[in-house]
Amino acid sequence: MSFLEFRLIDIIDIVLVAFLMYKLYTMVKGTIALNILIGLFAFVIFWLMIKALKMDLSGSILDNFVNVGVLALIIVFQQEIRRFFLHLGTKYKLYYTENKVSDHQRFINQLIKSIESFAKSKTGALIVITKEASLNDMIETGDKIDANISSMLIESIFFKNNPLHDGAIIIQGDRIVAAACILPVSQNYSLPAHMGLRHRAAMGITESTDACSIAVSEERGEITFFINNDYFENITTSELEKYLQHF
DSSP states (O other): OHHHHHHHHHHHHHHHHHHHHHHHHHHHTTSHHHHHHHHHHHHHHHHHHHHHTTOHHHHHHHHHHHHTHHHHHHHHTHHHHHHHHHHHHOOOOOOOOHHHHHHHHHHHHHHHHHHHHHHHHTOOEEEEEOOSSOOHHHHHTSEEEEEEOOHHHHHHHTSTTSTTOSSEEEEETTEEEEEEEOOOOOOOTTSOTTOOHHHHHHHHHHHHSSOEEEEEOTTTOOEEEEETTEEEEEEOHHHHHHHHHHO
């Protein structure tokens, strides 16, 4: 009986480690962190071989590296660790009053109207919509607005002669809180080559927070929706509306 219990615990242990390794891989896949992770794995294998062969001098040198390895890992993988705990700790609110649903749809309608205009006129735009995570660091990089959401306001912000058009607008709740905000640029090498800094910034914000973002291409007028370190390219406004309603 004790042997059976040990075996069951052992299997659970293996499955848990495999799951954590898989989640780690999905978080770093397509980024430079994956190459670092592979290098780290190779280092651990080499270190274990040195220990097994009882090479004392080499082993003592590598032991010193391992002793500070945890701190080095936190520094190197800080974005991935932050993203992991963010997804782990985020609580999704599923209860809305009838009033909130109505406000939510009105917000989506105004946003879709402006995005449709940008796509037709091939006006570049970058819009970030927050969820649970605070984006105060990004908001501080731009100009605070704190205005009600309206398609006219959004379109005027991204008008090419407006000094605020260069950067992202950040929406919290039912208000545009800031414009011309600077976002972290994604290092994901799996993004298509035709995606420039605007799209990489749109991806970057979804890698480090639970926000979603919308980018409109200035060259092609295409709409791309970014969420959870993933993206949906060249979508219609109807498809965008469904994504936003789900978000």
